[in-house]
Amino acid sequence: GQQVMQIPQYQHVQEGEDFTTYCNSSTTLSNIQWYKQRPGGHPVFLIQLVKSGEVKKQKRLTFQFGEAKKNSSLHITATQTTDVGTYFCAGEGYSTLTFGKGTMLLVSP
């Protein structure tokens, strides 16, 4: 079945440092979605990427979808303490949406 791998599992940064999480699928995806879950909260939708090579930005967050539509990344520039949480990618292939296991981000002030 479809598998979505996400790395790293965990990252601890100092406030102001950059952060990147990577998502890789075993199959070609029709689209990929990103979610953020704050500690004790529920996942919240951030963005969806559909086109090969697509790049989207939301303030300090940059999302990319690979040319082969099998990988994606989320980059946060100059992290802030409000960025703390777990970031999940979720890939849509030929079946249901499959979530990666997430990257937990800790930001120290």
Next chain:
Amino acid sequence: DAGITQSPRHKVTETGTPVTLRCHQTENHRYMYWYRQDPGHGLRLIHYSYGVKDTDKGEVSDGYSVSRSKTEDFLLTLESATSSQTSVYFCAISESWGSSPLHFGNGTRLTVT
């Protein structure tokens, strides 16, 4: 946030007892989902529904059943709870299949002792 309410928010039950979790939405979305979230496993799909009385299994459906008698309600039942079903359960809804975002409820923390 989308109008999704999960109940109860917390529950402690004993092994072997039946448990039903409820998800109620006010968005009139066709698709509803139940996920479980466990450390090291991320979010895993248990069951989903694509309309009233139309449901299907996800990747971890063993030991769970669902029902959807109305558009707004999606019930998840553990017929005989086991300790391995201790988890946080999230309901989610979406307007369409696959290409629209999921909106999650606040979750139910279930502990089976």
